[in-house]
Amino acid sequence: MARIGVISVSDGRDYVHSGIAEHIRTTEDKLVAELAAAGHTVVRGSAPVSTNSLATSVAREIEAAGVDLTVLHYAVWAFPHFTMLAAGAIRGPLLLLSNIDPVQPGMVGMLAAGGALDQIGRAHTRLWGEPAAVAGAIGVHAAAAAAVARLRGSTFGRIGGRPMGMNTAVANTDQWQRLFGVDVEEIDQWEIVRRAEAAPADEKAKAREWLERHAHVHYDGNKLTPALLERQIGSYLAMRELIDEWNLDFTGIKGQPELTQYFATMDIAEAFLNDPYDWNGPKEPHVCATEADMDGALTMQLFKHIAATPVLFADVRHYHGDRDIWDLCNSGQHATWYAARSDDPAENLAKVHLYPEVFFFPAGGASVHHLAAPGEMTLGRLTRKDGQYRMQLMLGSFETYSDEVNQELMAQSTPEWPHAFARLDAPADVFLSRFGANHIHAVPGDHRATVRAACELLGITLDEFTRG
Structure with missing residues (x-):
């Protein structure tokens, strides 16, 4: 099985982030549990990304962990430049994952972040839906990333x-x-x-x-x-x-x-x-x-x-x-x-x-x-x-x-x-x-x-x- 990094991305306004941090963590818990149940090793970011400095430092933690695939997780609206900073610190494949929730617009955050990555030519994959529904598809992309990574340097x-x-x-x-x-x-x-x-x-x-x-x-x-x-x-x-x-x-x-x-x-x-x-x-x-x-x-x-x-x-x-x-x-x-x-x-x-x-x-x-x-x-x-x-x-x-x-x-x-x-x-x-x-x-x-x-x-x- 693969090693998968998970980084949740949040709103950059401190008064907004403080009100949604628990929702982000709860949603991330469900995602991690589904991936672990499928046999993958999951490396979680130490905190949801709510500032530019966290975007870089958390991404560097995940990069240092040697994961095969990094999932950027959008449970809420997220400032797009956080994704750009995180992507700059991660060399491996990226997968953008959003919820489908009319109250917390993670989908909007994913689209804004994905569009920004498109503008600089950074390849990525996008998925959306509840963790139980998308865990299998994430596993497919993670397995592919692991296989490709094992070729390199051989x-x-x-x-x-x-x-x-x-x-x-x-x-x-x-x-x-x-x-x-x-x-x-x-x-x-x-x-x-x-x-x-x-x-x-x-x-x-x-x-x-x-x-x-x-x-x-x-x-x-x-x-x-x-x-x-x-x-x-x-x-x-x-x-x-x-x-x-x-x-x-x-x-x-x-x-x-x-x-x-x-x-x-x-x-x-x-x-x-x-x-x-x-x-x-x-x-x-x-x-x-x-x-x-x-x-x-x-x-x-x-x-x-x-x-x-x-x-x-x-x-x-x-x-x-x-x-x-x-x-x-x-x-x-x-x-x-x-x-x-x-x-x-x-x-x-x-x-x-x-x-x-x-x-x-x-x-x-x-x-x-x-x-x-x-x-x-x-x-x-x-x-x-x-x-x-x-x-x-x-x-x-x-x-x-x-x-x-x-x-x-x-x-x-x-x-x-x-x-x-x-x-x-x-x-x-x-x-x-x-x-x-x-x-x-x-x-x-x-x-x-x-x-x-x-x-x-x-x-x-x-x-x-x-x-x-």
Whole structure:
């Protein structure tokens, strides 16, 4: 949940303020109680703002508290210049909230303050109504602000360069710094090779045995052997080491063609980096995008901050026109968490098969196969059009069918890879003519409102797909 600052703004005439201070405090109490009940941490201003000096000092208190969003609260008519002074001391997002009360005209105060902010170009959001009615909407904006704030100051580790000529996987680092506040650390793929080989043999064996106990491992003596599986596990351990040493917040591995031709596929590393667990127990999911997809990783990191779940990465592999569903499938990239969406890895891995890799990847290793569990999903991706970022966003759902139908559908593409059967809230012709990449990303639930708010904070165009 988010940290929300609340500053109530009042009338600047002392004889008026003294008569309305209790009303302001009572209304603020209700607002704070609603936000706290929703799970947010609320930081209250030390006093209602009734003088110019209080406007600055109270705002500085809230700024120093490191809140994600500041709510300027208008329960009464408020002098607009108090808002301007407070806004000058607050760098983060602002939300103006008023009551709807014919006796105490907080709405008038909000409109006057909002108009003044408009005149100087200070972005803000406005809401109005009783605390119980608006707390959810405030939470949406606060969650978006928290997600955007967590991006700023973070570091993306790009392991390798552009994969297979994919321009959509390579972003402008200057643009990332300017828009998102994200730095990019360039690391050679040789670091994975040398560190994987040097990883502790007992740790690799422990992980292999754990996978053999909980998942279905299909050794073939050629493309998948215990030694190759341990090499892939070593790649995961190498990535964990790089993440810790370089303080990387999210990453992407090029993989193709060098590693997949001469070393091993990165499917095990990518799947378990994105999982909330490994053989040593629970952990924080780490976003890692295959094919060093920078915009994919950035989308995933934003979605992870919003949804607080692992994020799915996939190719838009095939459209089954007779069913109006899409097969989202990409090597071993899908986190195994999506097999059952359980916090118990054994429950997920019972549905996971490690198959020998296909002919695309001659170095071999395991492909992490499973079928994503059904449920409502938010899908999207940050793409660029004429150099400008946009968020292409839609609602959808993952579906599963009988075992026979599931196998039949997966067999039409690459059955060894992980799959998610997605029904999108977009006609196929609209999606195929507008979507700006071959990769797409998803999280469970409907998070569109928070994504919309995040785009507004980032100044990014929203390109939303619907059947309407």
